[in-house]
Amino acid sequence: MTAFPFGPAIAAAIFIAFCAITGAGAVIAALSKRIIRGVCGLALCCIGLAGLFYFLNSPFLALMEILIYVGAVCVTIVFGIMLAEPEEVLEGESRRDALVWGSCAMLVGAAFFLALSRIGLSHPWIEPASRADGSVAAIGVALLTTYSMAFEVISLVLLVAILGALVIARTGRGRA
Amino acid sequence: MNPDAARILYERPDAYLVVAAFLFACGIYGLLRRRTLIGMLIAGELIFAAASLNFMALNRFFSPDPVAGQVFVLFIMGLAAAEIAIALSIVIAIYRNYRSIRSREISELGG
Structure with missing residues (x-):
């Protein structure tokens, strides 16, 4: 495959690092x-x-x-935090309640994790015999031919979402 | 047993599926446990990310047409961006009315 020494090992190390970054970020x-x-x-x-x-x-x-998540979504959420000051204070909940409900939520999360991994790992997936081209050029062609309708509808949804966001955020303004 | 057990880690779908399940579990935990609307929004984004990763893993390994999954994940990202814009504007409108976005205190509706 590759002539570079230890190429697969280095790639596997980078892959594990990305998995760890994803998991740590989620936690x-x-x-x-x-x-x-x-x-x-x-x-x-x-x-x-x-x-x-x-x-x-x-x-x-x-x-x-x-581009979308780090550049747009996270920056927008940071602006929302600066405008709405959501301090997470633990008032009205005793230490025991926090422990009980925290472990309940942890249990639900662990159950989902185990069930989903079990389904994913034990299901007999079938690999296709032949695979089409998945390059960027193929994505561009597909967006403008097969998925052109969905593409247009998504752009309409985004436009309406921007207008709706402006309208909703503006209406309460007189009272402030 | 598993024919692709001999393959290197990043060319097996199992690793991606487990990471996606972990992201989903973190999102569910955050959704149950967070007390502010923005915190719940972040947990929802984690669930979106888990769904995207699952789509991409199955698309890369088991789909005859690799374009379909990528286009679908692109659409998921677009819808997530639209959802964030709307949800944050609702959060700010709620903050104007209640001076708080803690989910415990937002308990009345009115027209």
Whole structure:
């Protein structure tokens, strides 16, 4: 395959590093007390996810992931945090309640994790005999031919979402 | 048993599926446990990320047409961006009315 010495080993190490970044980001996003650290965790998770997309033969989606999630979604959430000051104070919940409900939520999460991994690992997936081209050029052609209707509808949805966001955020303004 | 057990780690779908399941579990935990609307929004984004990764893994290894999954994940990203824009504007409107976005205190509806 490759003439570079230890090429697969280095690639596997980079892959494990990206998996660890994704997992660590998700844990920070779910567990951190301060909400701004949660956003940083989400950004970290998305960077790791972009790396995993690169390993899945899709550099286009890796770039889009960084562009849309880290560049747009996380920055927008940071603006929302600065405007709405969501301090997570643990008032009205005793230490025991926090422990009980925290472990309940942890249990539900663990059950989902085990069930999904079990389904994914034990299902007899069938590999296709032949595979079409999955390059960026093929994505561009597909977006403008097979999926052109969905593409247009998505752009309409985005337009309506922007207008709706402006309208909703504006209406309460007189009272402030 | 598994024919691709001899393959290197990043060319097996198992690793990607497990990471996606972990992201989904983190998202569910955050959704149950967070007390502010923005925290729940972040957990929802984690679930979106898990779904995208699952789509991409199955698309890369088991789909005869690798374009379909990539286009679909692109659409997921677009819809997630639209959802974030709407949800944050709702959060800011709620904050204007209640001076708080803690989910415990937002308990009345009115027209």
